[in-house]
Amino acid sequence: MAEKATVRRGPKRRPFPPHLRGKRARARLKRVQRDALRSNNLATWRRATAMLGALDGASLLEMAKQLDVTQSAVTKWLAAYVERGFDGLTPTKPPGPQSRLSPEQLEDVGQVIEEGPEAGGFACGVWTARMVAELIRNRFGVEYSWKYIPELLHQLGFSVQRPRKKLSRADHEAQEFWLRETFPKLKKSPPPRGCDPL
Secondary structure, three states: OHHHOEEEEOOEEEEOOHHHOOHHHHHHHHHHHHHHHHOOOHHHHHHHHHHHHHHOOOOHHHHHHHHOOOHHHHHHHHHHHHHHHHHHHOOOOOOOOOOOOOHHHHHHHHHHHHHOHHHHOOOOOOOOHHHHHHHHHHHHOOOOOOOOHHHHHHHOOOOOOOOOOOOOOOOHHHHHHHHHHHHHHHHHOOOOOOOOOO
16 A cells, blocks of 8 residues: 555646655655654644655545645645655745846945945935935836835845934033943942832
């Protein structure tokens, strides 16, 4: 029964290749299942469990119910196991959409950002996400939401910088004295009456 395990693929049934259904394959699947359980990797554990179930002759419906997934998910896992072997047990991350800017365009954006907003045609001295989105739209005709721009800049090697606010009329010497002398004393003194910790 175990030697005749097959995968439903379209109208035909596609059998597991011999190297994916023998005793060694079962032992390896059980090892993958055990390791996934130890490392709390539910996705890989489910896939290995589904493969063992298929080798034991369980139906797609039984495996889907046991693993709390859809039948189509089990079908995809079985197909991945047949096509890629044990590598098919590891979930893959979707590649995501392709960048709308070419590598050359991205490099050009990075150079303009390094040169400053004035080089990009802006009067302001500090870049904002909205300004970078406008720069990309004007230069390359590509629309990006300003909310995505920090991620794009991070990919280009930039980090978000937030300006520190300083009061122009502040007494800097008095602030330094307070931080150096007064604040440490406050930290060491007991709390005032009525402010006892809970």
